[in-house]
Amino acid sequence: MKKIATGNKAVAEAVKQAVPTVVAAYPITPQTEIVEQIAEFVSGGELKSRYIPVESEHSAMAACIGASITGIRTFTATSSHGLLYMHEMTNWAAGARLPIVMANVNRSIGPGWNIWAEHTDSLQERDTGWLQVYVSTVQEAYDATIMAFRIAEHNDVLLPVMVNLDGFLLSHIMQPLDTVEIGDFIPPTHLPYAIDVKNPTGYGGLTGTEEHYKMRWDIERSMRDSVKVIEETEKDFAKRFGRRYGFTENYQCDDAEVIVVAMGTLGKEAEVAIDLLRKEGIKAGSLRIRWLRPFPNLKILKGKQVVVVDRDYSFGRGGILATEIMAQTKEEVFSVIAGIGGQEVTFEDVAEFVRKRRIGTEVWFGVSNNV
Amino acid sequence: MLKCTSACAGCSDSLALRYVLKAAGPDTVLVVPACCTSVIQGIYPNTAFNVPVYNIAFGAAAACASGMSNAFRAAGKKTNVIVYAGDGGTLDIGIQAMSGAFERGTDFLYICYDNEAYGNTGMQRSGGTPLGAKTTTTPAGKTEAKKDIDAIIAAHDPPYQATAAAAYPQDLFKKVQKALTFRGPSFIHILAPCPPGWRYSTEKTVEMGKLAVKSGMWVLYEREYGKLTIGAQSKVAMKKPIPLEDYLAPQGRFKGIDPKTVEIIRQRLAKNLSKLAAEEAAP
Amino acid sequence: MFEIRIHSRGGQGGVTAARLLALAAIHDGKYATAAPFYGAERRGAPIVSFVRIDDKPIRVYSQIKKPDMVVVLDASVMDVVDVLQGLKSGGKVLVNSQQKKEFGGYLSSNVDLTGIALKEKLVVSGNPILNTPVIGALAKMGVVSVDSAKKAIREMFSDERNVTVAEAAYKEMSA
Ligand SMILES: Cc1ncc(C[n+]2csc(CCOP(=O)(O)OP(=O)(O)O)c2C)c(N)n1
Ligand code: SF4
Numbered sequence A: 001m002k003k004i005a006t007g008n009k010a011v012a013e014a015v016k017q018a019v020p021t022v023v024a025a026y027p028i029t030p031q032t033e034i035v036e037q038i039a040e041f042v043s044g045g046e047l048k049s050r051y052i053p054v055e056s057e058h059s060a061m062a063a064c065i066g067a068s069i070t071g072i073r074t075f076t077a078t079s080s081h082g083l084l085y086m087h088e089m090t091n092w093a094a095g096a097r098l099p100i101v102m103a104n105v106n107r108s109i110g111p112g113w114n115i116w117a118e119h120t121d122s123l124q125e126r127d128t129g130w131l132q133v134y135v136s137t138v139q140e141a142y143d144a145t146i147m148a149f150r151i152a153e154h155n156d157v158l159l160p161v162m163v164n165l166d167g168f169l170l171s172h173i174m175q176p177l178d179t180v181e182i183g184d185f186i187p188p189t190h191l192p193y194a195i196d197v198k199n200p201t202g203y204g205g206l207t208g209t210e211e212h213y214k215m216r217w218d219i220e221r222s223m224r225d226s227v228k229v230i231e232e233t234e235k236d237f238a239k240r241f242g243r244r245y246g247f248t249e250n251y252q253c254d255d256a257e258v259i260v261v262a263m264g265t266l267g268k269e270a271e272v273a274i275d276l277l278r279k280e281g282i283k284a285g286s287l288r289i290r291w292l293r294p295f296p297n298l299k300i301l302k303g304k305q306v307v308v309v310d311r312d313y314s315f316g317r318g319g320i321l322a323t324e325i326m327a328q329t330k331e332e333v334f335s336v337i338a339g340i341g342g343q344e345v346t347f348e349d350v351a352e353f354v355r356k357r358r359i360g361t362e363v364w365f366g367v368s369n370n371v
Numbered sequence B: 001m002l003k004c005t006s007a008c009a010g011c012s013d014s015l016a017l018r019y020v021l022k023a024a025g026p027d028t029v030l031v032v033p034a035c036c037t038s039v040i041q042g043i044y045p046n047t048a049f050n051v052p053v054y055n056i057a058f059g060a061a062a063a064c065a066s067g068m069s070n071a072f073r074a075a076g077k078k079t080n081v082i083v084y085a086g087d088g089g090t091l092d093i094g095i096q097a098m099s100g101a102f103e104r105g106t107d108f109l110y111i112c113y114d115n116e117a118y119g120n121t122g123m124q125r126s127g128g129t130p131l132g133a134k135t136t137t138t139p140a141g142k143t144e145a146k147k148d149i150d151a152i153i154a155a156h157d158p159p160y161q162a163t164a165a166a167a168y169p170q171d172l173f174k175k176v177q178k179a180l181t182f183r184g185p186s187f188i189h190i191l192a193p194c195p196p197g198w199r200y201s202t203e204k205t206v207e208m209g210k211l212a213v214k215s216g217m218w219v220l221y222e223r224e225y226g227k228l229t230i231g232a233q234s235k236v237a238m239k240k241p242i243p244l245e246d247y248l249a250p251q252g253r254f255k256g257i258d259p260k261t262v263e264i265i266r267q268r269l270a271k272n273l274s275k276l277a278a279e280e281a282a283p
Numbered sequence C: 001m002f003e004i005r006i007h008s009r010g011g012q013g014g015v016t017a018a019r020l021l022a023l024a025a026i027h028d029g030k031y032a033t034a035a036p037f038y039g040a041e042r043r044g045a046p047i048v049s050f051v052r053i054d055d056k057p058i059r060v061y062s063q064i065k066k067p068d069m070v071v072v073l074d075a076s077v078m079d080v081v082d083v084l085q086g087l088k089s090g091g092k093v094l095v096n097s098q099q100k101k102e103f104g105g106y107l108s109s110n111v112d113l114t115g116i117a118l119k120e121k122l123v124v125s126g127n128p129i130l131n132t133p134v135i136g137a138l139a140k141m142g143v144v145s146v147d148s149a150k151k152a153i154r155e156m157f158s159d160e161r162n163v164t165v166a167e168a169a170y171k172e173m174s175a
């Protein structure tokens, strides 16, 4: 059926398909609608999950950890300060190899209080061992959340997955949504080391200097193995439900001389900029990063001029995406910092970034007068 | 408090704050975690208050105030450090920091204005939401009782602790002034009815607070060095309470509440009143 | 792409109107997005919501700056907000009002949505419902088809009076 839904609602609908046994979550703008919708599904009997209305995000993630280690499926959702408050536990979830799925609605970080879109919150989690995907439409939020469960729980992965959607721009916008019956798309949860009183084991206790690094390496090995699992899952999803996704979404890249790289809704808006630039005779393309962890290979950027639009920043270093891309491609880029704290960035602005690009430099949109 | 606030019409959080600031005077700093009060201040570069306001993360108000109070005292300053936090920031996410600050004897006043839900994010349940109340995360009514934060505070044995209601401003004013005369931590718990959250029309805000007191659902008292004194208004209510239904019925959040739940509320109410009466009567 | 900006006050259903309109457009086989623009403003404050309708998937997320059409659900917001801001020349303005008001350079229409809702006693907590009748008026203006408008309303509301008021608005619409 043709429906219309917000990004938040789409995530909740996806959770309804995956039926986690336990959902533990805490409200925060602009994610709250996810929590409320799930509470309503559970209360109305539409979703057979236990919903734990915890007293903080630290507890939300800790509750998911406690539930997950018994071998069942879990879900939570948060945003911004909620994610930061969870940080100790997000590390724990990945280190403990628990396939928890979380939706993060990207929002800026205080002070001052600002509830609008920015990617710095989830990017501060990039070294925790979570897989991260960034979506750009309501439909993609739904599809990615469903796939997240299968990828996380795959026994070659067994790592948590974070689905990121832009605050308000996507969480609150209404777009068409096609819901599916997933059938056996996500196999039953099987955690090989689930708690079992018949087979008593200690978890996460003291670990010596000759063991700890091996466990860390094991996380990285699974992260690398996840590439194949992601590809397989997205392929099977396309086969069953007709919508195809990849590590990146490339638009008019093949013959492009200059490529705009961005994430989330800005990555979609950039495509409109490309149409504009192509009309002017500028051979431009756009590449939207979907999976940030594991990071895509980006061979397609070889030999092209690259303009990176970062809705985030690492103080003292640069745009986080720009830094990652330069490390991967060994090429200089034109780095634009735009959209911080919900700053309005239009496709016309993005086109202007491309026209005025100066490879090897960085500008803050609205601060530097160069663009 | 200046006039650029962006509170909802009929908001008793902002009403109460007006009296708190008046009572506290100019040598005061307000520490505010994420809550409706963060919104009421208006948007940068505006501010609706005429004392410094330090905004801090949701779970951190009491700890932040600990640092500030110690810094002022180290500098020989008597500046009042007042935390003004919601029920979520107090009973839920902030309870650890609050307990720590009380246990350490921090010289500050902690005020919890209680609208019995997460107002800032659109009325989800909190530990302060009463049994049976509908919120956006308890669409069928909350199945657990309100957390007794006053008993938890009492267990820390602070020099001064009180309850108040936005509907009784003079009582509130006096309690704030008194609390600030004590050294060490003091606590005031203010009932702050909220029209959109409790689902009643805006002009009934003061009436709602009075109904809470008259029905005995909210008891006004002070506890000074452990000695409990119940306020005159609540004494009246304890002798001759108005029916509980008179308090519940005007509130949309209790609409369709199951009579069994009402009975449990009634029993808990009676138990709480007799507990307080016994404590006051004890030598 | 056809871009519409809806002006209302918080609590009047401007966001739901946007949603209904987008849903109706989708039923017409088009692509549509509806976006509320949130501020820290509370109940009763002037708000805007946006609808985009196109034959192709919509990839623009930034705010509508040059709408093709402006809808004013509460005429009193015109005292505090310049509702014509950015409106394309020759663009359309629909105002909920008994009287027609001319706006130089724009095509103006009016319909008494409030009166229509009150006549059907379609009132929720004291506010007449404006979001369903306005869809009828917009169908008359050719933004969406009548059938899709009704279908969208029925999907979102079980009270059939919502369809009645949309039909009434369709009939009463001036030009
Ligand atoms: C760590 C963290 N989690 C969640 C939030 C979102 N948040 C902001 S205020 C609030 C609720 C506040 O409730 P309460 O303390 O009762 O104050 P009220 O809004 O009712 O005045 C929430 C959940 C946040 N800012 N930070
Ligand atoms: S939600 Fe309630 S407490 Fe918050 S500003 Fe509005 S009336 Fe006040």
Ligand SMILES: [Mg+2]
Residues within 6 Å of the ligand: B086, B087, B088, B113, B114, B115, B116, B117, B118, B119, B126
């Ligand atoms: Mg509250």
